[in-house]
Amino acid sequence: MIPRGIRALLAAVALFAPWAVPAATITATVADDQGRPLADAVVTISPEPGTGTPSPDGEASTPISVTIDQKSEIFVPAVVALRAGGSAMFRDSDNIRHHVYSFSPVRRFEMVQTPGETSAPIVFPQPGVVAIGCNIHDHMSAYIFVTAAPWSKVTGANGQAVLTGLPAGRFVATVWHPRLRPRAEPPVQNLSLATENSSISVTLPVLPPRRPRARDY
């Protein structure tokens, strides 16, 4: 069954006429199943295979390099989108050490960071979700969403992500969130785009934020 949000998305894009503009913008609005704006959702858009929609070079909005900071024992930002083959650096802006690690099959690594240190770039060649933690401070968590999609954005506190620089054509849109319910499939849908500005809305079934457990550090 197509999720309600994607049905709305389809209805929205169906309204668009087939004439094209060189660079369109999509504003994606993501809400949880209670209708509240959902921050840290990753919206990706990629050309639908076999439709001739060009995969742009140089205009892709998915970052090929990101920096994740650590401030007051929080990863900032907590969720990033990264182009497959891109790299991430970690910075420690706290006055204490952190021990960044990942045991995700997509990319396993670990490194100790001293105060003020910025790591060397870590390359993420394969698409997938990489969960990041700090082995000292268990409450710290971050996610790198590694994707082959040329366009992707993470929603802000208002649940919105603005994707720019899209040509006319047919696309595949996906939305992912770290708290997506385990049995829920991330919405994936084909869409046509041929207008300058458009907007879509997606509703995601998510788990409540994880409650902290007793600190033992």
Next chain:
Amino acid sequence: MLTARRIAWLCLGLAALSPAPAAAVDGNIGGLDINLSGLAEFRFVAPSRESGHTAGGLGKTSWGQERGFPVVPDFGPLILRGSIGFTPDLRFVTNLRVDPKQKTAVDMLDAYIRYRPVSTSRWRWTLRAGAFFPPISLENTGIGWTPEWTLTPSAINSWVGQELRVLGGEATLEWRGERDRIEAVVAAYGWNEPAGAAIDGYGWSFSQHPVGLFGHVRLPNVDDPLGPRVYSYQFRQFDHSVGYYAGLAWERPDIGRVALLRYDNQGDPNAHDSTEFGWRTMFWSLALSTEIGPVTVLAQGMVGSTTISTAINETSRTDFWSYYVLAGIERGPWRFAVRFDQFAIRENVADAGIGGDERGVAATAAVTWTPRKGISLTGEVVAIESTRSQRQLLGRSPRATEIQAQVALRLWF
């Protein structure tokens, strides 16, 4: 003379006068990661009409009629939490507690070393050694083992705070799957032979006063109400036996967490030192936590027994059980929680005198307002109805209804 109690009041006074809330202190000094943080509590309490167990009574609440006022101000505890990271894998953690209501006004709640090497596989292991709380409570996740949803912990976790502390070592093995997480924990410890004296002495209670490592639990003066105060000196080792606990926990984000733990201090009921007797205390604990829509649900049950030798070849066994269910919800800066407890004790004693049989229920409601990080105001009411045969020794009805209300300001720094 500057006694520990005066130091305690001085610390609390300074905490009250300091600009609050200040920030926790983090720093790397000489290659060591230092973290200092804390909590100070100030409250007004409308005590129950019974004499509280901390004053040697058989009341179930922390504050009772002993002060003779309908509303009393109170300060404490003040918790000072420190941790030192020697290496990324090795840390020392301690929580110092200042609480003038306790016999050891300045004390440590815990002090331990944690060793946890990083793992990039699905398996991770952790070692702890020193003195720490066993991993039983779902409620007490705050600094200094304070409960997150209420001011007063459940009967189960009040007892854990009063009598249980691990002085030994613990090993935890985690398996971290895509969705599921499994933990196995095992520990060996000593210095816990007197555990059982309090639950036998005054039964279940609702206490905000976990005992420090050098602390004593006040026992009721039922045999001689006008006599000297009676204490049980916790965390003593005199039978040289090694206690253990072992537990398994399973967690899945969309379902929750289930944890089962078996505890047995393997105490020798025939052993004793100059002041304390050995108690053989064992129990099972089953804990569940889950989210139902916006509501957090915590539930825990405990069933066990404690045995003491009353004469040669003669023992007295006290069976105890309790459970609670807590439901909590957060709405912006507001947090609401309700909890229901039920508890019982049955004494299997050889002589036919009045024992410590007990049964009761309790309802707790708490509202917390957190206008900004580091400061909160909580109003809480605890209503307890209990029947304890031991009250007849004081010429009172075995049945008592107690209501304790309080408003507490909490400052985290």
